Amino acid sequence: MSAQTVKVGICGLGTVGSGTFNVLSRNSAEIAARARCAVEVVHVGARRDNPACELGNTRVSRDIFAVANDPEVQVLVELIGGTTVARELVETALRNGKHVVTANKALIAEFGNELFALAEEYGVTIRYEAAVAGGIPIIKALREGLAGNRIEWLAGIINGTGNFILSEMRDKGRDFADVLAEAQALGYAEADPTFDVEGIDAAHKLVILASLAFGMPLQFSSVFTEGITKLTTQDMEYAEQLGYRIKHLGIAKQTGGGVELRVHPTLIPEKRLIANVNGVKNAVLVEGDAVGPTMYYGAGAGAEPTASAVVADIVDLARALSGGQDCRVPSLGFDSHNLRDVRIVPMSEVVTPWYLRMVAEDKPGVLSRIATIFSDQGISIEALIQKAPAEGETLVPLIVLTNKAAQGSMDQAVAAIQALDSISSEVVRIRVESLDG
Known part of the structure; x- marks a missing residue:
């Protein structure tokens, strides 16, 4: 049976949650035309209101689990972050037969295998475009646009905080600690910046991309991570003299010995497009056997860029619900029962x-x-x-x-x-x- 209106519940009303609500409200006519049905936020779960968005008559609960248990909600949008409460919330929604959209890279990277299996068991799906590279549609590119390719390798600047720090160090000769302090003042880095500067955030995103690219289970614990805290302006200068720039990359590569999964500082030729991605921008370079190299560039974070990706997933689900059909592509782009058991290259x-x-x-x-x-x-x-x-x-x-x-x-x-x-x-x-x- 097709849906006339797809009803959405949003959990979390922070930067991305408020951005998602605003985009859905502001662009409701365009979204309805593209989804072939209206999309309505009927329930919001948040501990407090956010002055960045006007909820109007939308139902609000301080208990986010009220959204997961609301029989009216068809699509639950998880934007609370973390991996403890968020995991329980998503599991509850899936067991209640709700589709899930999330921007939570840590949740997908660390618990995605179990969550995708649970979604299949209950006949629903999980969408997570916003979990990697903010507003850049790299998940859809790998799941759909490049589905006819054998992916050879991918490399990405997938943490905007680290890229901002390295850009400032190179362009202005500033040291790491000085730029990190500014990144924190600007809101680019958390008070505890470990996830960003030590490569953990990028590793979460890389394992998701690798699973999509190579049809393998999510293996976050197998990713090698090395941060940027030991880099100096000297290294930036010498790299330039040699014709290179230093970027903090996540790299996944198929080789004869297995799959490489690694996050680390990297010298890349200064003439490469990705070498010229600066500030907080993200970029992902993908090499397919048929298409060759393709690059995806844009805002890797922020309220509305990330909301753009969240809403794209909602529209994807709304199209399927309005047509009375199953969602078009499996969560990992592959049948989860036939994922490859690959060797991770030491x-x-x-x-x-x-x-x-x-x-x-x-x-x-x-x-x-x-x-x-x-x-x-x-x-x-x-x-x-x-x-x-x-x-x-x-x-x-x-x-x-x-x-x-x-x-x-x-x-x-x-x-x-x-x-x-x-x-x-x-x-x-x-x-x-x-x-x-």
Whole structure:
């Protein structure tokens, strides 16, 4: 039976919740035309009102579970965040036969396998476009637009806070702590910025993208994460001299040995489009065997950009409900009973070129010993920058760019270099990616 009006319940009236309500209200005519039915918010669950939106006569409950248990609600929108109460709320809604839309990347990344199975059991679906890259429709691109492709790899700037920090460090020569403080003052970073600067937020998003791209179960615990807290303006400057820029990327790649899942700072050629994505913007680059490289760029956060993605999922569900049909595409774009059991490639086997920065004594034989260590591990040097020592100084910065090497080999080389008496600092190393397909 088709629906004349699809009735929605929103749980959480913060930045994204209020943005979602406002977009649904402001664009109601366009949404109804595209969904082939009216979409009405009939129930809001929130601990307090938000002056950013006018709820009018919409029913409001301070207990969010009242929305999940409301028989009138057909689609529950979870925008409360976290993984404890949110998980219970979503499970309750699914068991009550309600479709769910969420922007909660941590919930999907950590508990998505169980939630998707529960949704199938009760004949409903979960949509989560807003969980990755805010307003960029990357989930739909992978589930639908690129469905005919074998995805080879994807790489994304998927945390706006980290990208803002690195952009400011490069463009203005500011140090990490200074820019982080500004990001917090501007509301880009939380009081505790760990999830953003240590790569956890990006890892949540990457595992979702990888599951969609490769038809594999969500495996958040398998993602390698490395943050940006140790990067310096020196690294930014030397990267530029070598023709690169440093970005904090999430990378998922199919190889002969399995799937790589990694989040870390990366040198990428300065001419690549993704190298020029600055500020709080997000971008995801996807390589498909048929289409080649495609890039998706836009606002990765914010009230209405994220609401745009939430509302797109609501419209998707409303179309299906108005037509009396099942939703068009499975949550992961694949039959969840036939997901691939893939090997996650250990980081010791991941092969990339490398950037290294160290401080060495300015005396004969130092470079020769370093070159010998690299040679012993089968690593060749592609480029070298050695600065002249300042007046009265005997130590100089030494920057090395290598050809491809497995991390295991590089680990051994770095350990041997740091053991040299002529090296007076920890060796900083950053992976390099060409991202050219």
